[in-house]
Structure formats: structure tokens, C-alpha cells
Amino acid sequence: MVMLTLTSLTSTIFLSSSSLAADETPEVANTQSSETKLYGIITDKDGKPLPGIGVLVVGPSGFSADVSTDAQGAWEVAIPTKGSFSATINQDDLPSGQGLTDPTKATIKANVFMLGVDLRLLFPIGPGVEKASLLERSAQLTVDGIILGLVIGLAALGLNLIFGTTGLTNFAHGEILTFAGLLTYYLSAIIKLPVIVAAPIAVILGAFISGYLQDRYLWRPLRKRGTGLIAMLVVSIGLAIFLRYFFLFLFGGDTRQLPQYAGQAGLELGLVNITPKSILTTIIGVLFIIFATLWLLRTRMGKASRAVADNPALASASGIDVQKVIRAVWILGAGLASYAGVIVTVNQGVSFLMGQDMLLLIFAAVTLGGLGTANGALVGSIIIGLFVQLSTLFIPTELKYVGALIVLILILIVRPQGILGRKERIG
Amino acid sequence: MDFLFIIQQTLSATIGVNTIIFALAAIGLNMHFGYTGLLNFGQAGFLAIGAYSVAVPVISFGIPLWIAFLIGIFNSIIFALLLGVPTLRLRADYLAIVTIAAAEIVRQIARSATFNEWLGGSDGITGKFGKEFFDLNPFKTGLDTPILRFNANDLWVVLTGWTLVALIIFIMWVMVNSPWGRLMRAIREDEDAVRSLGKNVYLYKMQSLIIGGIIGSFGGFVYALSRQSVQPDNYGTALTFFAYTVLILGGAARVFSPIVGAMIFWFLIVFIEQVLREGVTNNVIPDWLIGVNQVGQIRFMLMGIGLMLLMIFRPQGIFGDKKELALDAKA
Numbered sequence: 001m002v003m004l005t006l007t008s009l010t011s012t013i014f015l016s017s018s019s020l021a022a023d024e025t026p027e028v029a030n031t032q033s034s035e036t037k038l039y040g041i042i043t044d045k046d047g048k049p050l051p052g053i054g055v056l057v058v059g060p061s062g063f064s065a066d067v068s069t070d071a072q073g074a075w076e077v078a079i080p081t082k083g084s085f086s087a088t089i090n091q092d093d094l095p096s097g098q099g100l101t102d103p104t105k106a107t108i109k110a111n112v113f114m115l116g117v118d119l120r121l122l123f124p125i126g127p128g129v130e131k132a133s134l135l136e137r138s139a140q141l142t143v144d145g146i147i148l149g150l151v152i153g154l155a156a157l158g159l160n161l162i163f164g165t166t167g168l169t170n171f172a173h174g175e176i177l178t179f180a181g182l183l184t185y186y187l188s189a190i191i192k193l194p195v196i197v198a199a200p201i202a203v204i205l206g207a208f209i210s211g212y213l214q215d216r217y218l219w220r221p222l223r224k225r226g227t228g229l230i231a232m233l234v235v236s237i238g239l240a241i242f243l244r245y246f247f248l249f250l251f252g253g254d255t256r257q258l259p260q261y262a263g264q265a266g267l268e269l270g271l272v273n274i275t276p277k278s279i280l281t282t283i284i285g286v287l288f289i290i291f292a293t294l295w296l297l298r299t300r301m302g303k304a305s306r307a308v309a310d311n312p313a314l315a316s317a318s319g320i321d322v323q324k325v326i327r328a329v330w331i332l333g334a335g336l337a338s339y340a341g342v343i344v345t346v347n348q349g350v351s352f353l354m355g356q357d358m359l360l361l362i363f364a365a366v367t368l369g370g371l372g373t374a375n376g377a378l379v380g381s382i383i384i385g386l387f388v389q390l391s392t393l394f395i396p397t398e399l400k401y402v403g404a405l406i407v408l409i410l411i412l413i414v415r416p417q418g419i420l421g422r423k424e425r426i427g
Numbered sequence: 428m429d430f431l432f433i434i435q436q437t438l439s440a441t442i443g444v445n446t447i448i449f450a451l452a453a454i455g456l457n458m459h460f461g462y463t464g465l466l467n468f469g470q471a472g473f474l475a476i477g478a479y480s481v482a483v484p485v486i487s488f489g490i491p492l493w494i495a496f497l498i499g500i501f502n503s504i505i506f507a508l509l510l511g512v513p514t515l516r517l518r519a520d521y522l523a524i525v526t527i528a529a530a531e532i533v534r535q536i537a538r539s540a541t542f543n544e545w546l547g548g549s550d551g552i553t554g555k556f557g558k559e560f561f562d563l564n565p566f567k568t569g570l571d572t573p574i575l576r577f578n579a580n581d582l583w584v585v586l587t588g589w590t591l592v593a594l595i596i597f598i599m600w601v602m603v604n605s606p607w608g609r610l611m612r613a614i615r616e617d618e619d620a621v622r623s624l625g626k627n628v629y630l631y632k633m634q635s636l637i638i639g640g641i642i643g644s645f646g647g648f649v650y651a652l653s654r655q656s657v658q659p660d661n662y663g664t665a666l667t668f669f670a671y672t673v674l675i676l677g678g679a680a681r682v683f684s685p686i687v688g689a690m691i692f693w694f695l696i697v698f699i700e701q702v703l704r705e706g707v708t709n710n711v712i713p714d715w716l717i718g719v720n721q722v723g724q725i726r727f728m729l730m731g732i733g734l735m736l737l738m739i740f741r742p743q744g745i746f747g748d749k750k751e752l753a754l755d756a757k758a
Contacts, residue, residue, distance in 0.1 A: 169520045222739065230466065230519065234675065234738045237668050242731025249724040356664075360531055363524045371520070396541045405528040412525060413513040 038087060038110055039076035040121040042069050044098050047265060049073025050125070054090035059083055068093075085110045089123045098125055111254055122263045134393070139271035141389040147278060147343075149365075149385020150285045154340035155358060156365045156377040157292055158333025163371055164309035165329045168219065169233045172240040173362065174355025176334050177341030178247055180206035181350035184342050185251075188258050195260050199342045206338025207331050215330035220323065240356075247352040255351040281343045288339055289378065292332060296374055301328050361388070361401065364408040370418030379419055384408075431573060433701040438574050440697035444581060444653040446689045447588035448474075451646030452670035453677070453685035454595060458639035460671075461679035462603055463632060464615030465639075466523040469510060470670050472530030473640045475662035476502050477647020479537060479546065482657045485556035487545045492559040496648065503644035506533075507637040515632045527664060538659035546659075553656035560652055584653045591649075592686065595642055600682045602638075611635055612680075665727075672734045678747025687745065695733075700726050 038057060042050045053069045060083035069075045079085060088107040091100060100106060101124045108121050159173045180202045187198035218239070222232055266273040296302040301324075307315040308325045316322045344354055365384045369376025384404050391403040411419070440446065452470055459465040480499030484490035490498070506529075514525045536542060538549040546552070561580055569578035577585060602608050613621045614628055622628050651657045669692070677688025703722045706712040717725060737744070 169523065225739075227739065228742075231738050231742050233466075233520070233523070234671065235735050237671070238731045238734030238736075238738065240731070241665065241668060241734065242728050245724045245727035245731065249721055249728065360528060364528065367521065367524050396539065398539045399535065399541060402532050402535050402539075405532050408528055409513055409525055412517070412521065416513075416517050416521070 036112065036115045036118060037076045037078045038085060038112075038119050038121055039074065040087075040123065042073045042075070042089070042123055042125065044095075044125050050095065050098070053093045056088045056090070057085055058088075059085040079112060082112050082115055085112060087121050094125070100125060109254065111252065120259075120262060136271050137393060138390070140273065141392060142386065143272045143274060145386035145389035146382065147282050147347075147385070148389060149382035150282060150289070151340045151343050152358065152361050152365045152385055153378045153381030154285055154288060154343075155337045155362045156369075156381050157289065157374060158336045159362055160366050160369075160371070160374055160377040161296075161305065161309075161329045161333045163366070164374075165305055165312075165326050166219065166223065167229045167232075168236065169229075171233065171236040171359070172243060173337060174357075174359035175240055175243040175247075176206060176210040176337040176355065177344065177358055178350070178352060178355035179210055179243070180338035180341035181345035181354055182247060182251060182352075184345045185256060185258060185350050188260060189256070195258055195346060199346070202342055203335055203338045206341070207335030209334075210338065211331040211334025212327065214334070215327055219330075220326075240359075244352060244356060251350075251352050253352065255349045257349040258346060261346060275347070278347050281346055285339065285343060288336060292336060293374070295332065301325065305329050361404060364404055368408055368411055368418055370420045373418070373420050376418055376420035383419075429705060433698070433705060435574055435576050436701050437694060437698045439576050441690050441694040442575075442585065442589075443577070443693070444584055444588065444649065446693045447585065447592060448646045448650045448653075449670060449673045449692060450592055450686050450689035451595070451649065452643050452666070453673040453688060454592075454599060455639035455641075455643035455646070456670055456674050457679060457682075457685050458599070458635055458642065461674065461681070462608065462611045462615065463635035464519070465515075465632060465635060466519045467510075467526045467636065467639065468523045468664070468667050469526030469528075469530035470639075470643050471662045471664060471666040472506060472526070472533040473503050473643030474647035474650060474666060475530070475533050475537060475659070476506050477644030478651035478657045478662070479552075479647075480644070481648055481651050482552040482554070482556050483545055486552055486554045492556065495556075499644050499648060500641055503640045504637050507640040508633070510640075511633045511636045515629055515636070527667070530662070530667065531664065534659050534662050537662075547657070549659060551656060551658040555655060557652040557655050581653065584649065588649050588653075591645060595645070596682060596686070603682060668734070669730065672730065672737070675734070675737055675742065675744050678744030680748070681744075681746045684744060684746050691745075696726060696730070699729060 040055075042053050042055075044050055049069070049072050051069050051071050051073060053073075053075075055067055055069070055075050055077075057063075057065045057067070057077045057079075059079060060081060063080065063085070065077045067075050067077055077087075086107050086109045089100070091106055094100075106123075108123070110119050110121055112119065155173065155177060158176075159170060162168055162170055162173075183202035183205055184195070184198050187193045187201055188195045191198075193201070218235075219232070222235065227235070261277050264275045264277055266275045267279075294302075296306065304315065304320045304325045305328065307318075307320055308322055312322055315325075340358075341350075341354070344350070344358070361384055362381075365380035366377050367380070368383060369378070369380030384407075387407055388400045388404045392400050395403055452474055455473065456467065456470055459467040459470075477499045480502045481492065481495045484495040484498055485492055510526055510529050514522045517525075537546050537551075539546075540548050542548075561583065564579060564583040566579045566582045570576060570582055603611070610621065610626065610631060614631055618628050621631075647662075650661070673688040673692045674685055675688070676691055677684030677686070700722055703712065703717065703725060704719070707714070707717055707719050707722060
């Protein structure tokens with residue numbers, strides 16, 4: 001079964017890390033404790049250090065330390081025990097014209113799960129939100145929206161291909177993103193591979209485990225049993241719930257950044273500020289989409305997959321190996337979704353809820369473009385991505401997903417088959 | 428291991444408040460999914476509407492609780508209309524996606540800081556909005572026996588809750604065995620055939636959505652009253668999925684199955700959780716395997732696997748009839 005494979009693989013990683021921690025625990029108390037610290041460097045928007053900024057660190061069993069940044073803008077606090085700490089920056093100490101880019105993030109939580117590993121905490125300082133002009137904000141949000149649209153598109157393409165060939169509405173698709181994100185995290189933060197190595201491994205493992213193995217040991221047997229589409233939909237919900245809480249069980253409930261690129265500074269490109277990691281991951285994402293589109297349009301297998309989507313019985317009768325096509329589609333779809341997970345992880349960090357948060361946007365994009373149409377998924381994704389980000393110009397940021405979902409419902413009233421969908425897909 | 432405690436907790440949960448809430452949510456879904464074939468994945472939205480409709484008017488506007496109930500019913504009708512107008516002409520999986528999105532909209536608006544003043548933000552609303560209801564409570568003390576244990580307020584909720592469930596089940600039974608109910612099942616089996624008989628399928632589907640939604644919002648009333656608080660994140664998609672689990676466990680398209688499903692569901696959940704918890708605290712289960720805080724997660728994992736296995740091996744549930752239920756989208 002796919003779950004068994006999944007369990008044994010991930011738990012090996014988990015056990016190796018936890019047994020490591022267990023081995024170290026006895027010595028930690030006397031030798032290593034002084035070496036464990038929380039630290040950070042506070043700089044202004046131009047990268048100049050800010051001295052004399054107060055940082056308050058509180059932790060378990062009444063631990064509390066109040067420090068200020070030195071001339072280099074650096075602060076550090078040695079911590080005695082494992083546990084959950086939180087660091088709060090004193091916003092009143094910041095010079096005028098400098099503020100937290102997100103004023104609600106004045107307190108950062110840090111979970112110290114292994115002593116001897118220093119944790120760097122980052123307070124992003126910027127010119128303050130109100131200073132940016134409407135034009136700058138629109139430009140920035142457009143770029144953010146395109147990147148978000150790309151992430152959604154990578155995942156939506158896979159979801160749509162799978163839906164097209166098998167009819168499965170896969171509610172566990174978001175968990176493919178989470179799984180790849182967690183793999184990237186474990187490979188780079190625990191096994192200490194560079195992200196540039198960890199990410200391809202995560203995508204390949206994701207394509208193999210979430211794609212090939214999942215289809216081979218879960219969905220293919222179900223298709224053979226003749227399980228109905230709605231029944232399979234409910235099965236995918238069960239799988240999603242199981243995986244989500246399994247990831248929570250292994251990983252815990254917090255969002256973690258990859259240590260390698262945690263505090264990468266952004267580049268000023270004209271009106272927008274964008275990090276190099278974000279540029280690189282986006283370009284690779286575009287290449288992935290071009291590759292997938294060429295695969296669909298040009299290769300035998302791609303053409304066969306469109307034939308299967310159109311009419312499985314006819315495709316099968318004209319000599320196409322339907323099972324093989326479905327397998328290829330699963331591997332491709334899971335690979336694309338895994339890469340989407342890697343993008344999110346590298347740029348925003350990974351949490352067990354990552355996939356669930358994306359899933360509704362993916363569904364919205366697919367429905368908007370037209371269920372089962374590959375191009376439609378991409379168009380829908382870019383629209384949703386742009387809409388989610390640009391809507392924050394007018395509505396509070398916390399409601400941005402609501403706006404996207406309302407647009408989805410409105411478009412369904414006007415054009416139920418989606419933007420590029422065909423009439424026959426409505427009931 | 429304190430087995431008597433485990434048994435007491437488990438049996439109390441089996442007939443307890445949560446069972447009533449999930450039974451009501453699942454009865455509503457039974458109307459939608461079991462009898463009419465509507466794949467409503469937004470049932471949590473109906474519960475949220477019900478819960479907020481009793482809490483907000485009483486706390487924020489000082490309206491009497493009994494009028495708040497009427498407001499709740501009215502709101503859930505509006506919500507059903509909003510959901511139904513764009514989607515009921517679409518195929519089943521479109522309805523699923525739109526309803527799940529709509530329920531998520533409700534939750535995110537409820538937890539947003541923008542409407543904090545009325546809806547309480549992510550902390551929700553806590554207060555004595557059920558005072559008028561609990562003033563009627565005839566029980567001065569709770570029930571404390573070796574096998575069942577409720578405090579006085581819970582006992583009152585359980586008694587009235589089960590009365591409500593019984594009433595609704597009776598009405599459901601009358602409805603689904605009427606000509607109207609047969610028409611609903613006919614829509615589930617073959618919409619086009621019903622349409623060719625000159626019936627307005629769209630209108631009947633809408634009636635089903637509204638009735639099931641109202642029953643779901645009753646679940647929200649019980650949820651809010653029993654806890655005297657409303658937390659937005661209790662009404663996430665997971666609630667809908669577990670209501671489906673309850674329905675499928677009992678067997679869809681059977682009047683009594685949501686009750687049986689809810690009882691079995693909560694029996695298993697609380698039993699497993701209590702055994703694990705006792706095991707962990709008494710070091711029967713080693714600490715490195717499962718921590719105390721992870722018991723809840725194990726519970727959810729088992730629920731996920733349970734739903735999968737149920738759907739694969741016994742999609743008709745315990746009492747369901749395989750022939751009665753066409754669990755398939757008409758593509």
C-alpha cells in the first residue's frame with residue numbers, strides 16, 4: 001500500500017532525527033547548553049545595522065531575557081532548555097521611517113527541538129506599508145500574483161490532467177505539495193544537503209511516491225474494482241485527512257523556514273522588490289510548465305493522454321494502453337505539484353497545512369479555467385493568483401482568499417463551464 | 428489503566444452532545460446527498476451560520492434567544508439560496524467545489540479581524556447567550572453514575588437535543604415516504620427522466636438544499652448553546668468531512684442511519700482517544716512513539732483511514748442498501 005511505503009520512508013527520516021536528539025540529551029545539559037542560542041541581526045531597509053533595539057525573549061519555566069542590539073545590529077540570547085520560545089522586538093526603539101514590514105509580526109515564535117543548533121530569527125524591517133505608492137504596490141502585487149498563479153498553475157495542471165484521464169476529483173492533491181515541501185525541509189535542514197540538491201531529490205521522490213506509487217497501489221486497484229467516481233472522491237478526502245494529520249504528527253504545527261535561504265535580501269528591480277530565490281524558482285517553474293505543455297502537445301504519450309481524456313473506451317480500442325497513460329499522467333502531475341510545494345517551501349517556509357491552504361485555490365483555478373482542460377487550468381491559475389494579490393489593494397489582506405472564492409462563484413453563474421471549458425461538461 | 432473511567436467517558440460521549448451535533452449535520456446531508464444526490468461539501472457553513480446566528484444577535488444586539496433561532500433558520504435559507512442558484516444546474520463535482528468554497532468563505536469572514544466587533548475574530552464569541560435556554564433547565568444537579576456522567580447543563584442539552592433529533596427524524600421519515608420523497612429519489616437516480624415528466628428539477632433540488640441546510644443549522648444551534656461559545660475554526664472543512672463519515676458509516680438514504688452513524692463514530696473516537704491517553708500517561712505506550720499532545724492527531728489519522736476503508740469496502744455503510752444508492756457522478 002502506498003501509505004505503508006510512505007510511513008516507513010518518512011518515519012525513517014523522523015526516527016533518525018529524533019534518536020539523534022535523544023542520544024544528545026544527557027550531555028546537552030552540561031556541555032552544550034551554553035552553545036545554544038537564539039540570535040539575529042536587525043538591519044533597516046537598506047541593510048544598515050540598527051543598534052540599540054530591544055529584544056525580549058521569553059521561554060518555558062519562566063525564562064526571560066531582555067537584550068539590545070550592538071553596533072552591528074546583532075543580538076543573541078543563550079537558552080538553557082528545549083522548548084517553545086518567543087522573541088519580541090521593541091517597535092518603539094526603531095528610528096523614525098523604519099517599521100516592521102508586517103506590524104503584527106513583532107513577536108516571532110521559535111521552537112527549540114534540539115539543543116546545540118542555533119536559531120536565527122528575522123524581523124523584516126521596511127519603510128512601512130503606508131510609504132509605498134499605489135503604483136509601487138500594484139507592481140509588487142502583480143509580480144507576487146504571477147508567482148502565486150504559477151504555483152497554483154503547477155499544481156492545477158496535475159490535478160486537471162488526473163481529472164481529465166481518470167475522472168478523479170482529488171482532494172488529496174494539496175498533500176502532494178506538503179509532502180514535497182517536507183522532504184525538501186528534512187533533506188536540507190536535517191540531512192544538511194544544499195537546497196539546490198535537496199529540491200530536485202524532493203521533486204523526483206514526490207513524483208515517484210505521490211505519483212507512481214499512489215496510483216499503482218491505491219487508485220489503480222480502485223479503478224479495477226469499479227469504484228464509482230464519487231466514492232473515489234470520498235476516498236481521496238479520507239487520504240487527505242490521514243496524510244494531513246500524519247504530517248502534523250511528524251512535523252508539528254509550526255511553519256519552518258529552510259535555514260539556508262531564510263533571510264535572503266530582496267533585489268530592487270524597478271518598482272518591485274523580489275528575492276533571488278524567488279526569481280530562480282519561478283523561472284524553473286515556467287520551464288516545468290513549458291515542458292508539460294510540450295509533452296501534452298508533441299509526444300505520443302501526451303497525445304494519447306488527451307485521447308484518453310476525450311473517450312477512454314475509444315482510446316483503448318484504438319490501441320492506446322490506458323493504464324500506462326494514466327500512470328504517466330500521475331507521475332507528471334505529482335512531479336509538477338511537488339515542484340509547486342518546493343517553491344512555496346523555499347519562499348515562505350513549510351507547514352503541515354500548506355497543501356490544504358493551497359487546495360481551494362487550486363480547485364478555484366481549475367473550475368475557473370474549466371475542469372479537464374489543461375490550458376484552462378493555467379489561465380485560471382494566473383487569474384486567481386493575480387486576483388488574490390491585487391485584491392489586497394482594496395480589501396483587508398486576511399480576506400484575500402475570500403475574494404478569490406467569491407469570484408469563482410460569480411464566474412460559475414455567468415459561464416458554468418469555465419473560461420475555456422466546453423459546454424458538455426455541465427450536468 | 429482506569430477502565431471504568433474509559434467506559435464512562437466513552438458511553439457518555441456515545442449519547443452526548445457531540446453525537447447530537449453530528450447526527451443533525453448528517454441528517455441534513457442525508458437529505459442532500461442520500462435522497463437527492465447533491466454533493467454538498469459546505470455543511471460546515473450551515474452549522475457555522477446556525478451557531479453564529481444564535482450567538483451574534485444575543486451578544487452583540489441584545490435580541491432574545493428565541494428570535495435568534497428564527498434568524499438562524501432565515502439565514503440558513505438565504506445561504507442555501509446563495510449556494511443553490513449558481514450551482515444546482517451544474518454537475519455534482521462542481522457543486523462540491525463551490526459548496527466547499529462557500530463554507531470556507533463563511534469561516535474566513537467569521538474569523539477575520541475586519542468584522543471583529545460583531546463576530547469576535549479568530550477567538551470567536553464566548554458569553555452567556557444561552558441563558559434563556561438554561562434558565563428552563565429543570566435539572567439542579569448533573570448525572571454521575573459509573574457508566575454515564577453529565578453535568579446539569581449538558582444533561583439539559585442532551586435531553587432537548589435528542590428530543591429535537593427525534594422530531595426531525597419523524598418529519599424526515601414522513602417526508603421521504605411521501606410522493607415528494609419519491610420524486611427526490613427519482614432526481615437522484617435520473618434527473619433527465621424526472622425532467623421529461625414535466626417536473627422542475629431545479630426547484631426540487633433547491634427545496635432539498637434548503638431543508639437539509641436548516642437541519643444542519645440546528646446542529647449549529649446545539650454546537651453553540653452546549654459550549655456557550657462559538658469558535659470559527661471549529662467550522663472548517665473537516666467538520667463537513669466527518670459529517671459525511673457519519674452518514675456513510677450509518678448508510679446513506681436511510682432515515683435512522685445518521686443517528687447510528689454518529690453514535691458509532693463518537694463511540695470509536697472517544698474510546699480510542701481515552702485508551703491512547705491512558706496508555707501514554709501510564710507509560711504503557713512509550714513516550715518517543717506518541718506524546719500526550721499527539722493523541723488527537725492519531726485520532727484524526729485513524730478517522731482518515733477509516734473513511735477510506737469504509738468507502739472502498741462498504742460504501743453503503745452498515746444499514747445502507749447498495750441498490751438504493753447510486754454513488755456515482757453522472758458524467
